[in-house]
Amino acid sequence: MNFWRISASLLVFSCSVFCQQPTAASLVSALNGLSIDPNEVYHVRDLRLTRGGFTIYLTEGLLAFTKPVGSEVVAAAFTTSGVDAGDAEFIVTPPNRGERASLAYFTKTPNLDEHFSQAIFLFTDQLRMETLRHMQQTEVKKAAAEAFGPQWTQTIDQLAAGVEVPIVESMLNRDPPDQGVFYGLIGGNDLGPFQICFNPHQAESNIVGKVTMEGGIAAFQSWTSFLPKKAIAPPLSIFHTAAYQIEADISPDLTVSAVTRFIAKTARENCRAMALEIAPKMKVTGATINGQTVEVVQPQSSDDTGDTDGEKFLLVSAEPLPSGAPLQVEVHHQGSVIHDEGEGIYFVEARNIWFPRFSFDSATFDLTFHCPVRLRIVSSGKLISEKVDGSTRTVHRVLDSPVQFVGFNLGDFVGIEREQSPFRVEFYANRSIVDRINNANSISATHTGDFPAALTAMADRTLELLRNDAAEWGPPPTTNMAVTPIAGTFGQGFPGLIYLSINSYLPPLLRPPHIRDTLLNSFYSDLMLPHEIAHQWWGNLVMANDYRSGWLTEALANYAALGIYSERNGAAAGNKLLAFYRGEIETRMPNGKPVEAEGPLNVGVRLRALNANAWRVITYDKGTWVIRMLAQRLGGNDRFAAFERALIQTTKDEGLSNETFRKIAARFLPPGDPDPTLEYFFDSWVYGVGVPRLSLARSSAREYVLRQSGVGEDFSVDVPVRIERPGRPAAIQWVRSSNDGTPFTVSGTAQVSLPALSDFLYRSE
Numbered sequence: 001m002n003f004w005r006i007s008a009s010l011l012v013f014s015c016s017v018f019c020q021q022p023t024a025a026s027l028v029s030a031l032n033g034l035s036i037d038p039n040e041v042y043h044v045r046d047l048r049l050t051r052g053g054f055t056i057y058l059t060e061g062l063l064a065f066t067k068p069v070g071s072e073v074v075a076a077a078f079t080t081s082g083v084d085a086g087d088a089e090f091i092v093t094p095p096n097r098g099e100r101a102s103l104a105y106f107t108k109t110p111n112l113d114e115h116f117s118q119a120i121f122l123f124t125d126q127l128r129m130e131t132l133r134h135m136q137q138t139e140v141k142k143a144a145a146e147a148f149g150p151q152w153t154q155t156i157d158q159l160a161a162g163v164e165v166p167i168v169e170s171m172l173n174r175d176p177p178d179q180g181v182f183y184g185l186i187g188g189n190d191l192g193p194f195q196i197c198f199n200p201h202q203a204e205s206n207i208v209g210k211v212t213m214e215g216g217i218a219a220f221q222s223w224t225s226f227l228p229k230k231a232i233a234p235p236l237s238i239f240h241t242a243a244y245q246i247e248a249d250i251s252p253d254l255t256v257s258a259v260t261r262f263i264a265k266t267a268r269e270n271c272r273a274m275a276l277e278i279a280p281k282m283k284v285t286g287a288t289i290n291g292q293t294v295e296v297v298q299p300q301s302s303d304d305t306g307d308t309d310g311e312k313f314l315l316v317s318a319e320p321l322p323s324g325a326p327l328q329v330e331v332h333h334q335g336s337v338i339h340d341e342g343e344g345i346y347f348v349e350a351r352n353i354w355f356p357r358f359s360f361d362s363a364t365f366d367l368t369f370h371c372p373v374r375l376r377i378v379s380s381g382k383l384i385s386e387k388v389d390g391s392t393r394t395v396h397r398v399l400d401s402p403v404q405f406v407g408f409n410l411g412d413f414v415g416i417e418r419e420q421s422p423f424r425v426e427f428y429a430n431r432s433i434v435d436r437i438n439n440a441n442s443i444s445a446t447h448t449g450d451f452p453a454a455l456t457a458m459a460d461r462t463l464e465l466l467r468n469d470a471a472e473w474g475p476p477p478t479t480n481m482a483v484t485p486i487a488g489t490f491g492q493g494f495p496g497l498i499y500l501s502i503n504s505y506l507p508p509l510l511r512p513p514h515i516r517d518t519l520l521n522s523f524y525s526d527l528m529l530p531h532e533i534a535h536q537w538w539g540n541l542v543m544a545n546d547y548r549s550g551w552l553t554e555a556l557a558n559y560a561a562l563g564i565y566s567e568r569n570g571a572a573a574g575n576k577l578l579a580f581y582r583g584e585i586e587t588r589m590p591n592g593k594p595v596e597a598e599g600p601l602n603v604g605v606r607l608r609a610l611n612a613n614a615w616r617v618i619t620y621d622k623g624t625w626v627i628r629m630l631a632q633r634l635g636g637n638d639r640f641a642a643f644e645r646a647l648i649q650t651t652k653d654e655g656l657s658n659e660t661f662r663k664i665a666a667r668f669l670p671p672g673d674p675d676p677t678l679e680y681f682f683d684s685w686v687y688g689v690g691v692p693r694l695s696l697a698r699s700s701a702r703e704y705v706l707r708q709s710g711v712g713e714d715f716s717v718d719v720p721v722r723i724e725r726p727g728r729p730a731a732i733q734w735v736r737s738s739n740d741g742t743p744f745t746v747s748g749t750a751q752v753s754l755p756a757l758s759d760f761l762y763r764s765e
């Protein structure tokens with residue numbers, strides 16, 4: 001062995017060990033300046049690419065790769081311009097009926113086969129290797145780059161800016177080529193530009209949709225999203241933590257500056273990038289892992305993004321993070337997420353994403369807040385201490401059972417407490433609201449500041465509702481409950497912290513005149529508090545595993561509130577609410593279709609980007625109806641409560657999905673049910689759309705036909721037809737509906753009728 005050979009091998013050795021790994025900043029900056037490599041333009045013919053449930057067929061055209069980012073090529077452009085008989089196709093066949101229906105809603109076809117002449121791809125997978133291999137096997141030629149002018153560079157840059165976080169994450173975590181990500185912007189011949197995403201690290205790897213601008217706000221309209229058949233869902237997050245510790249300063253101008261600390265672990269080898277999510281309005285200003293400063297990659301976002309969704313960002317270590325070992329993480333973040341609404345009333349935005357977190361992860365929380373002394377601050381968790389030092393108030397709270405959401409609220413609060421083991425209720429109101437109530441009650445000035453009787457009654461009611469719900473469902477995630485007011489028309493129930501619309505605090509006569517009808521009075525006075533308290537179980541103890549089952553936690557909470565409302569005000573009052581929900585469900589949109597036809601329950605928040613009102617009506621109104629029909633199917637509210645207890649036992653650890661819910665519910669069906677797996681029930685009511693129009697016709701002495709119309713061909717539900725015979729209690733005969741009409745026989749003399757309109761979701765006219 002001569003010296004030269006030794007030194008050469010040493011050189012290779014030293015390079016693989018000591019060569020600097022690319023920084024995230026260098027990758028991001030290279031991604032922001034991609035340009036076509038004139039030596040990497042190919043005339044391709046019959047190149048077929050498959051990505052999960054997608055097939056892309058480049059029949060003939062020019063495929064140009066960009067210059068590398070670090071050592072990797074991550075972008076390509078395709079055009080048929082100047083190519084005789086140039087063509088390409090994008091084909092997607094969603095694996096289930098709901099997703100085919102969703103795709104058809106946007107593209108008029110359930111299985112898309114769109115021809116295109118231009119496309120841009122961003123990827124960390126084998127696209128370039130596939131192309132080069134294909135080039136060797138066929139007569140693919142190199143081509144000139146003239147077809148790709150400067151406007152291509154600009155569009156590539158725009159697309160790259162939108163996906164830099166997942167691209168950089170995939171590069172730094174060294175995804176093998178078959179686990180890389182693939183994003184595309186396709187200029188469809190009929191559909192115009194649309195986006196495709198294949199990311200095998202997401203629960204639903206294949207997504208097709210379009211970025212739309214509604215009122216100046218960019219939103220992604222998802223046409224279809226799915227995990228292909230036979231694909232295995234990846235874990236929800238590569239990293240996990242068991243506990244967050246957050247220290248937040250709220251300055252006099254209401255800016256929140258916080259430090260979040262946690263110990264993270266991963267089972268994966270060779271990861272340099274740790275993905276977390278946070279509200280776009282919270283800027284991550286710095287971070288360390290095990291005391292070492294790490295890079296932060298947070299998407300640049302304008303302030304017009306919605307406040308409800310977290311956005312993914314990365315912490316990037318210079319070296320791979322050790323798998324299995326505890327990693328001490330510290331993240332500094334700052335943002336304006338609190339608005340002053342006047343009169344000592346504030347609005348907290350970004351209520352569950354104001355701190356960095358792993359998505360869908362549960363953990364315990366240790367929370368310390370510093371705020372101006374004039375404000376009170378309340379958060380989830382038991383109060384450990386509250387101190388005033390000069391002009392600063394410091395509040396320390398601990399939530400020691402693992403939860404997904406944690407929030408805080410603040411204001412010029414006055415409050416009272418109620419305690420009955422094991423529960424402790426802290427009930428807060430804005431001082432200005434208390435004064436308004438007292439003034440309206442003509443309490444003399446000397447008494448102003450006394451807690452009004454109506455609010456004291458609400459505090460008592462909170463305790464009573466907690467005790468009743470716990471008797472029905474078992475212990476909630478935390479026994480300390482703070483009820484706090486929020487500006488706006490909604491409520492939200494976090495573990496141990498409820499945000500309740502200010503309208504619920506005010507007696508009806510002090511509410512804005514336009515919300516003073518009977519129904520809205522019930523909504524604010526009777527329904528909101530029980531709904532939010534029920535979320536302690538549905539949403540906090542039992543958490544949805546995905547966006548598709550989010551409706552269940554809302555519908556279960558709302559059904560519980562409806563039950564409490566009916567108990568207090570009578571069944572007729574409850575039925576009136578159900579009738580109101582039915583009316584909203586059936587309201588016609590300008591296109592002549594009912595609101596409900598906008599999409600099935602299980603597409604969840606995807607509906608919100610399309611039509612926020614439809615999302616609300618489908619989630620809350622139709623959701624409550626579906627739960628009501630299920631409760632009756634199981635044999636009434638007692639059996640339904642037994643099912644709910646079983647559901648809690650199974651799902652409080654493993655999480656809730658539509659299919660888990662269906663399978664457990666099916667175990668509680670009475671014997672002889674015509675749909676023992678509840679698959680029919682779910683296919684039409686949860687995975688499908690439609691409210692049927694039903695009618696009964698008598699064809700002979702004992703023969704009847706159940707007719708159905710106004711729904712799609714594949715809509716079919718079991719209808720509880722009422723059979724009344726003289727001197728006997730009314731019986732139910734299940735008849736499965738179809739658009740062809742279902743004949744059925746009734747023995748003996750009987751009166752046969754459709755179910756009551758308050759019992760089943762259908763139209764009778």
Ligand SMILES: [Zn+2]
Nearest residue numbers: 531535554557
């Ligand atoms: Zn809710």
